[in-house]
Amino acid sequence: xxxxxxxxxxAAPLPLINTDxxxxxxxxxxxxxxxxxxxxxLFSEMRYKDxxxxxxxxxxxxxxxxxxxxxxxGENFGCGSSREHAPWAINDFGIKCxxxxxxxxxxxxxxxxxxxxxxxxxxxEVDVLMKDAEKGSNARISIDLETQTVTSxxxxxxxxxxxxxxxxxxxxxxxxxxxxxxxQTSIQNxxxxxxxxxxxx
Amino acid sequence: xxxxxxxxxxxxxxxxxxxxxxTCLLYIDRHLVHEVTSPQAFEGLRVAGRSVHAPxxxxxxxxxxxxxTLDRQKGIDNEESRIQVETLDKNAEDFGxxxxxxxxxxxxxxxxxxxxxxxxxxxxxxxCGDSHTATHGAFGALAHGIGTxxxxxxxxxxxxxxxxxxxxxxxxxxxxxxxxxxxxxxxxVIGQTGTAGGxxxxxxxxxxAIRSLSMEGRMTVCNMAIEGGARAGLIAPDExxxxxxxxxxxxxxxxxxxxxxxxxxTLFSDKDAVFDKVLTIKGEDIxxxxxxxxxxxxxxxxxxxxPRPEDFxxxxxxxxxxxxxxxxxxxxxxxxxxxxxxVFIGSCTNGRIExxxxxAEVLRGKKVKDGLRCMIVPGSGxxxxxxxxxxxAEIFLNAGFEWRLAGCSMCxxxxxxxxxxxxxxxxxxxRNFEGRQGRGxxxxxxxPAMAAAASLTGYLTDIRKLKHN
Numbered sequence: 001x002x003x004x005x006x007x008x009x010x011a012a013p014l015p016l017i018n019t020d021x022x023x024x025x026x027x028x029x030x031x032x033x034x035x036x037x038x039x040x041x042l043f044s045e046m047r048y049k050d051x052x053x054x055x056x057x058x059x060x061x062x063x064x065x066x067x068x069x070x071x072x073x074g075e076n077f078g079c080g081s082s083r084e085h086a087p088w089a090i091n092d093f094g095i096k097c098x099x100x101x102x103x104x105x106x107x108x109x110x111x112x113x114x115x116x117x118x119x120x121x122x123x124x125e126v127d128v129l130m131k132d133a134e135k136g137s138n139a140r141i142s143i144d145l146e147t148q149t150v151t152s153x154x155x156x157x158x159x160x161x162x163x164x165x166x167x168x169x170x171x172x173x174x175x176x177x178x179x180x181x182x183x184q185t186s187i188q189n190x191x192x193x194x195x196x197x198x199x200x201x
Numbered sequence: 202x203x204x205x206x207x208x209x210x211x212x213x214x215x216x217x218x219x220x221x222x223x224t225c226l227l228y229i230d231r232h233l234v235h236e237v238t239s240p241q242a243f244e245g246l247r248v249a250g251r252s253v254h255a256p257x258x259x260x261x262x263x264x265x266x267x268x269x270t271l272d273r274q275k276g277i278d279n280e281e282s283r284i285q286v287e288t289l290d291k292n293a294e295d296f297g298x299x300x301x302x303x304x305x306x307x308x309x310x311x312x313x314x315x316x317x318x319x320x321x322x323x324x325x326x327x328x329c330g331d332s333h334t335a336t337h338g339a340f341g342a343l344a345h346g347i348g349t350x351x352x353x354x355x356x357x358x359x360x361x362x363x364x365x366x367x368x369x370x371x372x373x374x375x376x377x378x379x380x381x382x383x384x385x386x387x388x389x390v391i392g393q394t395g396t397a398g399g400x401x402x403x404x405x406x407x408x409x410a411i412r413s414l415s416m417e418g419r420m421t422v423c424n425m426a427i428e429g430g431a432r433a434g435l436i437a438p439d440e441x442x443x444x445x446x447x448x449x450x451x452x453x454x455x456x457x458x459x460x461x462x463x464x465x466x467t468l469f470s471d472k473d474a475v476f477d478k479v480l481t482i483k484g485e486d487i488x489x490x491x492x493x494x495x496x497x498x499x500x501x502x503x504x505x506x507x508p509r510p511e512d513f514x515x516x517x518x519x520x521x522x523x524x525x526x527x528x529x530x531x532x533x534x535x536x537x538x539x540x541x542x543x544v545f546i547g548s549c550t551n552g553r554i555e556x557x558x559x560x561a562e563v564l565r566g567k568k569v570k571d572g573l574r575c576m577i578v579p580g581s582g583x584x585x586x587x588x589x590x591x592x593x594a595e596i597f598l599n600a601g602f603e604w605r606l607a608g609c610s611m612c613x614x615x616x617x618x619x620x621x622x623x624x625x626x627x628x629x630x631x632r633n634f635e636g637r638q639g640r641g642x643x644x645x646x647x648x649p650a651m652a653a654a655a656s657l658t659g660y661l662t663d664i665r666k667l668k669h670n
Contacts, residue, residue, distance in 0.1 A: 016523070017516035018396055018496050022634040027615045031266065031281035033240035033288055035349075045636050050622075074516050076397040079430065080634060081613075082332040082346035083238065102397055105432050106332060106346050113350035163364070165224045176350070177249070180358045183218045183226060187360055190217035190228050198214075200453035200461040201230045201258075201325060 002115030003173035004145055007096055009069030011133040011141040012059050019073060020080035021107065025089045038085055039092030060093075064136030068093075070143065072126060072133045073100040077118075078107025087114045097143050099150060101126050112166045113176065117145060119160045128156060145171055204471035206368045207437050208403045211343040211468070215326050217360055226360040230325040231342075234261035234298070234352070235311045236289040237615070238330030242353035243292040252296065254359040259298040260320055263289050264310045265615045267303055269578050269605035274304065282616065296356075309581025309607035312336040312549040316420065317581055319449025323438035323465040328355055333549045333631065335426040339419035340446070341438035341468045343403070346427060366432045367477040369402035370470075373410035375484040380665040382559070383418030384551060384629070384648035386410065386482075387425040388490045392500030394480060399431030402478060405470060406436050410484035416445040417555040424550045425631050428497040437469040489664050491536055492633045492646040494524035499633070503651065503663045507534045527635055528643050529623065536661050539645070543626040544575040544656040545638070546649050547605075548612035551629035552580025554587050556649040561593040563653035563667070569601040570659035576603040576618070578610040602656070614639045627655035 029041040047058045054061045060068060071090070077100040078086060087110045090098070096116055101123045103111075111118045121129070132139045132152040139153040145167060151157045169176065180187075194201060205213070218226040232255075239261070246252065253259055266282035267273065277283035286303065293300035301308045307318065312333055315321045327337045327344035330352040337344035351361060371390055391398075404426050411422065419436045426434025443462055446452045453461045488502035499521075501508070509532040510521040525532065530539065546552075546560050557579065569575045577597050579585040585607055588594050597604050611618040612630035620626055620642025629652050633644040645661060654662040 015516065015519070017520050018498075020496075020632075020634045022632070022637050026636055026640070027613050030237050030615065031279070031285055033244070033285060035241050045640060050640075076400070076430070079396050080332065080632060082330055082334075082348055084241075084330075084348035084350060087348075102400060104397070104430060105400055106348060106427075110348035110350065113348060163224075164222055165220070165362075176362055177251075177354050177357045180226060180354065180360060180362065186218035186226065187228070187358060191359075194228065198324070198461075198464065200322070200457045 001113065001173045001175060004096060004115050004117050004170045006142070006144040006146070007069055008140050008142040010065060010067050010137050011070035011072050011129065011139060012065045012068040013130045013133040014059060014071055014073045015130055017074035018076045018079055021078060021083050021086045022080055024078065024086040025083065030083055030085050035088050036092060038089035039094065042089040042093045069096050070141050071095050071098045072129045073098055075101040075123070077103050079104035082106045084110045084113070087111050087116050091116055099126060099129055112170060115170065115173070117143065117170060119143070119150060121150070121158055121160055125158045128152060204474040206470040206474045206476065207341060207405055207435055207468055208343065208368055211324055211326065212365055214324065223364055225363050225365070227326060227363045229328050229355050229359050229361060230258060231315070231320050231327040232259045232355050233311045233315050233327065233329035233334065234259060235265055235329070235331060236263040236285045237265045238349050239292065239352055240285060240288045241349050242356055243296065245353040246356055251357045253298060253356045256297045258359065259356065260315065261289055261293045261298055262301040262308055262311050262314050263303055265609045265613065267608040268616050269608045269610045269618060271606065273606055306582035306586065309584065310549045310552060310609055312424070313552055313580035313584065316340065317449070317583060319446060319452035322446055322452060322461070323442055324468050328361065332427045333424055335434050336420050336424040336549055338423035338426065338434040339416060339436050340442055341435060341465070343433055343435065345433040366403045367401055369399060369404045369431065369478040370476040371404050371406050372408040372479065372481045373406065373484050374408045374481065375410060376413070377410055377484045377487060380489050380650070381487050382648040382650060383414050383421040385487050385490050387422045388492065388497070388500045388646060389482065389487045390480070391425060391429045391497050392490070393482065394429045396428060396496055396498045397430045399426065399429040402431050403433045403435060404429065404431045406434060411436060412439065415555060416441055417553045420553065421550055425497065428631060438465050489648065489651055491651065491661050493528065493530060493536060494521065495527055495633055495635050496520070496524070497631070497633060497646065499524065501536065503536055503661055505536055507532050507536065509533070537663060539661045540659060541625045541627045541645070541655055541661065542574065543620060543624055544573060544652050545611040545626055545628040545630065546576070546652050547578030547580065547610055548630035549580065550631045551649050552578060552584065554584050556629065557584065557588045557593050560649040560653040561596045563650050563657070563664070564600040564602070565596050567600055567657055569656040573656060573659060575601060575656045576605055576611070578605040579607050581607045611638050613637060627652045627661065
């Protein structure tokens with residue numbers, strides 16, 4: 001997995017609440033058997049017209065936001081399906097961090113498996129960053145995972161919380177499976193006990 | 202010993218390792234797999250030279266992409282869909298996991314096949330790369346959706362890295378009124394909690410109205426726990442649960458059954474167990490409902506009118522404006538005057554035999570409104586066979602419905618069953634998101650009986666009035 005330590009980049013405002021995974025990556029793009037190449041399809045139905053040309057008013061189609069690395073979003077971002085295609089598409093587009101008042105559970109988990117940092121901040125702090133992001137490419141937001149801070153282009157800093165284990169994995173680009181296989185003995189012991197206590201399983 | 206919730210008990214019985222910071226390895230008893238969210242996971246195993254840790258606990262079935270038309274033995278036209286299904290065929294064979302291929306009568310939607318085959322049992326942990334895994338919570342199993350990286354993690358280790366969620370109780374008291382079903386319960390709950398109201402929680406549904414539901418109704422309720430944002434939904438197992446499980450192909454037999462049942466009977470929340478959040482709804486207050494917007498929380502009784510954006514607060518005001526424009530609805534319009542083009546009955550929410558019986562009861566001896574496109578897609582090949590045996594298929598065909606083969610179909614439109622832009626559908630599925638059933642398609646969620654009623658009138662219809670007439 002890619003490491004995430006810090007970044008300073010263009011932030012795009014997406015104030016819509018309940019942005020669901022069907023919006024992030026519609027089902028016709030779930031037919032791939034790869035993890036890569038989905039960036040072009042990110043937010044497909046909001047981003048493109050029926051003839052495939054871009055909708056000029058969609059935020060990521062605007063000149064200032066073509067190199068967006070941070071998304072500032074409304075509450076309950078990523079609700080809906082478990083499709084990891086959503087973070088794959090976000091990552092492939094180049095977005096490495098999403099800031100919102102809340103996230104849907106499965107999407108939130110999926111981000112950490114793909115080197116993306118989802119940051120939960122109180123609504124009033126998200127509002128400050130949302131307004132900052134509206135300034136376009138001049139507004140470059142900085143995120144530092146080590147110190148757990150987000151800083152607006154005007155130098156207003158907010159602290160965020162993150163699970164220490166997830167932080168450790170993200171900062172070091174650690175593979176979950178390798179970490180779990182180190183606990184192989186615990187798993188085997190559990191299986192031996194379960195074979196006695198719940199043999200029908 | 203302190204009091205525990207049902208979730209606490211199942212959780213405790215599955216912790217294989219706990220780190221100092223509370224991060225746990227949760228052991229997984231059943232891993233269900235389908236073709237859309239698994240190819241990258243199997244590829245990951247190959248690249249790392251890993252095998253499937255517990256192939257005997259891993260069950261795969263293609264469902265999202267499969268055509269549901271009667272000519273499906275001729276193969277899948279769409280190349281990408283075909284490759285996904287063929288990839289699952291190959292992965293199932295290469296890794297030696299249980300498999301129900303497209304041409305097997307037991308094939309169907311993964312969340313219908315699991316319980317039907319007795320893979321899902323009380324007290325288990327069940328995961329699948331699909332958010333509607335919550336369905337299996339109806340058995341008192343801790344069941345939830347996972348992403349593809351986690352699918353790979355479970356394949357390789359039979360565990361998940363987890364932190365415990367909080368406990369939430371949704372109690373539905375009393376009796377349901379005539380015309381009100383499990384679907385109306387689950388939609389009404391989401392209407393009250395909102396789609397993020399359950400985030401961070403595992404919901405246990407309880408109360409007389411829940412206990413009165415059949416296993417199939419309970420599956421409908423738990424299926425949509427995810428639409429309320431919860432990690433999982435749970436219902437404590439009881440005699441109905443045991444009755445449903447008994448004799449299923451992969452349920453324990455003989456002495457093993459006796460031992461299992463003794464354990465299952467311990468699976469309930471202790472009387473004084475503490476929940477972090479409680480919601481109580483009176484069963485009598487629940488009406489037949491429909492969704493009007495593009496979020497499953499946009500729920501109203503079918504007798505209501507389309508709301509105004511200014512009835513809401515915060516970010517929801519803009520969201521409602523957007524929804525109403527997308528849905529082509531005007532505030533103040535009675536929902537019963539909303540005209541539909543299409544009816545879809547099926548999905549992991551409402552594709553079981555009881556759902557089909559409920560639809561058949563409404564459709565018996567009647568014809569669908571001229572010009573409507575109506576389809577019924579059974580949840581599995583076995584549900585289809587049973588419906589044919591019970592004479593339900595004949596009722597559907599005589600009424601003017603298409604009678605399809607099993608699959609996810611128009612619930613998410615990955616196969617050719619899709620809505621066109623602006624096409625309005627009365628659907629028994631679980632999501633009314635923009636574009637969910639096809640780009641520009643408009644979805645109204647409801648129960649099978651209500652969808653059947655809509656097929657007769659061509660409008661969103663109050664099932665109680667239809668019966669009255």
